[in-house]
Amino acid sequence: GEGANTDDGEGGPEIIIVSRNTGVGEEEEDDDGTPRTIRPEGPATATETIETEPKASTEDEERSARFWRLFAGNSEKAANNRKAQEEVMEARIREAENGKLKLEVLKGKMNQYNEDRLAAYRVMALALGYEVGEFKKVPESSFEAEIKKAGVSVGTPSPEKFEPVFDLDFDDDETGKRDAETEQKIRDIYERAGMRTPEEAQQLILEAKAIIEKEKEGNEGKLKPTIPEMKGSESFVDRDVVYLAGDCEAVFIGDTHGDPSAMRAILNQVNFFQKVANGEPIKVVFLGDYGDRGDADLVNVEQILDLKLKFPENVILLQGNHEEADIAVQYGFLESLKQKYGDKEGLDLFFEYTSLYESMPVAVAAENGVIAAHGGVGDFENLENLQTDAEDVRWSDPSDDAFLGSDVWDNQRGRGKKFTEAALDKFLQGSGGKVFIRGHEAKNTVRFSGKLATIFSSGEGSEQSGYNAEKNQAPENQSNIVRNPNFAVVDLRKSIDKLDDNTIKLVDYSQAKNIPEVTKKVEAEGNYHETNSYTLETNNGPIEIKKGDEWAYTLDGQEIIYQILEISFNNSSDKLKIVFDDGNNDGEELTTSEWGARFSAPYLVKK
Numbered sequence: 051g052e053g054a055n056t057d058d059g060e061g062g063p064e065i066i067i068v069s070r071n072t073g074v075g076e077e078e079e080d081d082d083g084t085p086r087t088i089r090p091e092g093p094a095t096a097t098e099t100i101e102t103e104p105k106a107s108t109e110d111e112e113r114s115a116r117f118w119r120l121f122a123g124n125s126e127k128a129a130n131n132r133k134a135q136e137e138v139m140e141a142r143i144r145e146a147e148n149g150k151l152k153l154e155v156l157k158g159k160m161n162q163y164n165e166d167r168l169a170a171y172r173v174m175a176l177a178l179g180y181e182v183g184e185f186k187k188v189p190e191s192s193f194e195a196e197i198k199k200a201g202v203s204v205g206t207p208s209p210e211k212f213e214p215v216f217d218l219d220f221d222d223d224e225t226g227k228r229d230a231e232t233e234q235k236i237r238d239i240y241e242r243a244g245m246r247t248p249e250e251a252q253q254l255i256l257e258a259k260a261i262i263e264k265e266k267e268g269n270e271g272k273l274k275p276t277i278p279e280m281k282g283s284e285s286f287v288d289r290d291v292v293y294l295a296g297d298c299e300a301v302f303i304g305d306t307h308g309d310p311s312a313m314r315a316i317l318n319q320v321n322f323f324q325k326v327a328n329g330e331p332i333k334v335v336f337l338g339d340y341g342d343r344g345d346a347d348l349v350n351v352e353q354i355l356d357l358k359l360k361f362p363e364n365v366i367l368l369q370g371n372h373e374e375a376d377i378a379v380q381y382g383f384l385e386s387l388k389q390k391y392g393d394k395e396g397l398d399l400f401f402e403y404t405s406l407y408e409s410m411p412v413a414v415a416a417e418n419g420v421i422a423a424h425g426g427v428g429d430f431e432n433l434e435n436l437q438t439d440a441e442d443v444r445w446s447d448p449s450d451d452a453f454l455g456s457d458v459w460d461n462q463r464g465r466g467k468k469f470t471e472a473a474l475d476k477f478l479q480g481s482g483g484k485v486f487i488r489g490h491e492a493k494n495t496v497r498f499s500g501k502l503a504t505i506f507s508s509g510e511g512s513e514q515s516g517y518n519a520e521k522n523q524a525p526e527n528q529s530n531i532v533r534n535p536n537f538a539v540v541d542l543r544k545s546i547d548k549l550d551d552n553t554i555k556l557v558d559y560s561q562a563k564n565i566p567e568v569t570k571k572v573e574a575e576g577n578y579h580e581t582n583s584y585t586l587e588t589n590n591g592p593i594e595i596k597k598g599d600e601w602a603y604t605l606d607g608q609e610i611i612y613q614i615l616e617i618s619f620n621n622s623s624d625k626l627k628i629v630f631d632d633g634n635n636d637g638e639e640l641t642t643s644e645w646g647a648r649f650s651a652p653y654l655v656k657k
Contacts, residue, residue, distance in 0.1 A: 228570065229327045238360070240353060240565075246352065261362050262409050263409055269286045269287055277415055278482045294542060296416065298333050299320075299332045301332065301538070302487050304489035306340060308340075318561040333542075335366045337424045337490075339372040370424040373407035374444070387400050419545075424444050425488060426474075427467070430477040445466025446461060446467045446468070457476075471497075489505055494506055494554070505536050511557065536554050536555060580618045587642075588650040598613065601657065616629035
């Protein structure tokens with residue numbers, strides 16, 4: 051109906067395209083399934099900002115200064131974004147031909163989300179003990195009253211939130227064949243998640259950030275505009291982008307949103323821990339959105355960070371839009387920290403998390419043409435846009451139809467873009483990419499002729515998920531249910547042209563209840579690995595024998611020359627098999643010390 055305004059549930063100021071089929075007071079669904087209430091037009095809402103940054107001379111004042119930098123920049127952005135979007139929309143309307151498209155742009159009112167976002171910043175200010183605008187000290191005794199006065203309700207964890215969420219029944223190893231070191235890492239990840247003290251939580255955050263920043267060192271400038279320009283390079287992290295060489299299997303996990311059972315199920319489904327123990331090349335790429343909405347966001351975040359600590363070479367963590375500070379406040383992550391650790395320590399840890407999230411890269415580009423990120427693309431030319439337009443990478447959404455002849459336009463979320471298949475094609479062609487894997491929307495689809503997959507890794511089947519039927523029983527919330535949560539598995543060693551059912555896998559939550567038993571990598575007797583050379587210890591010092599070498603064997607004054615055709619080594623038995631061109635195709639198997647003694651003999655000489 052005319053005069054309608056909507057709350058898109060996750061974005062900033064929204065420009066409304068009035069629908070003839072939606073009346074004032076009714077509800078409709080956002081792209082991610084979030085219900086939106088249609089409101090009549092109203093007067094403009096004032097935006098609060100902080101005029102001057104406080105000077106930091108004490109620890110408390112330094113905390114205040116850190117908050118100022120967070121609040122002032124984002125609240126100003128929230129106000130400016132609305133004006134910029136209105137100007138863009140008006141320009142496009144003027145360009146539209148009369149009669150083809152009738153649009154009505156509502157002016158003078160920020161959408162409800164924008165008001166909620168500013169209220170979320172007010173809560174952060176109050177949590178620090180200051181009022182917005184002038185840093186007037188608020189008495190600690192009136193803290194709760196002041197939060198209520200701020201007029202915002204942020205997410206509240208359930209009472210069970212910080213209890214152990216799994217039955218951690220680890221069986222003892224009675225066989226002596228299990229990998230005790232890997233299994234202990236699994237125990238640490240799952241048993242400690244959500245149970246840390248403030249000091250232990252801070253240590254986890256700082257260690258994870260140190261690893262992420264260490265991975266970037268010395269790599270700035272390595273990322274090229276196109277994937278073919280980097281072909282043959284080893285994997286690296288250059289600022290906001292991870293380049294993956296074509297030497298491994300990659301598992302892509304979408305939004306987990308406070309659902310720790312999603313990670314457990316997927317890792318078990320792909321046999322992650324056993325493959326790592328065996329030395330098999332595997333990478334797990336998390337596409338962001340770790341906290342909020344589910345019942346156990348601290349458990350989920352901590353176990354993902356600990357997985358990165360325990361297996362840094364095998365785990366990649368990307369930023370999602372819920373890693374942005376104001377979103378993490380509005381949807382409950384700050385409240386989770388406050389409830390667990392108290393107001394002051396909870397807010398201190400919130401700032402630590404914010405700093406950690408900002409250090410995470412935003413996208414992955416693989417040698418075989420797979421590109422992955424949380425959101426999508428804007429008007430992108432090549433891979434360099436992944437570095438320069440990180441907000442679009444985190445926030446953008448696909449659309450089947452162009453808008454006013456444009457393939458890229460401002461997203462109704464208030465941040466990021468809407469992009470069509472043509473816009474994705476332009477980016478893939480300009481970057482040498484083949485397919486794009488993303489999360490961000492509570493849906494699981496493969497579209498754009500198999501070039502784009504949206505994966506969402508939390509939903510039906512999980513008690514912790516915020517996207518199951520139990521959490522969304524009201525009819526208006528049914529669109530929030532994710533019926534088939536999924537993830538993607540791609541072998542980066544193989545070429546890929548499209549994403550299909552062989553790529554996209556359903557999350558089997560029954561796997562989350564299992565504690566994986568990891569066996570040691572043991573070479574069976576007779577299981578040899580071929581090598582081109584081997585260095586033997588002989589009585590005459592070390593001697594390197596090589597495939598293709600010729601050796602002269604002297605017997606009764608007669609010299610016979612043999613060539614080495616094959617060299618194979620068995621790690622478990624310390625045996626070496628050498629095949630000569632003497633007609634014995636099976637070769638001879640001896641221990642390395644026995645071969646060393648034989649090659650020490652004076653009657654055996656290298657030609």
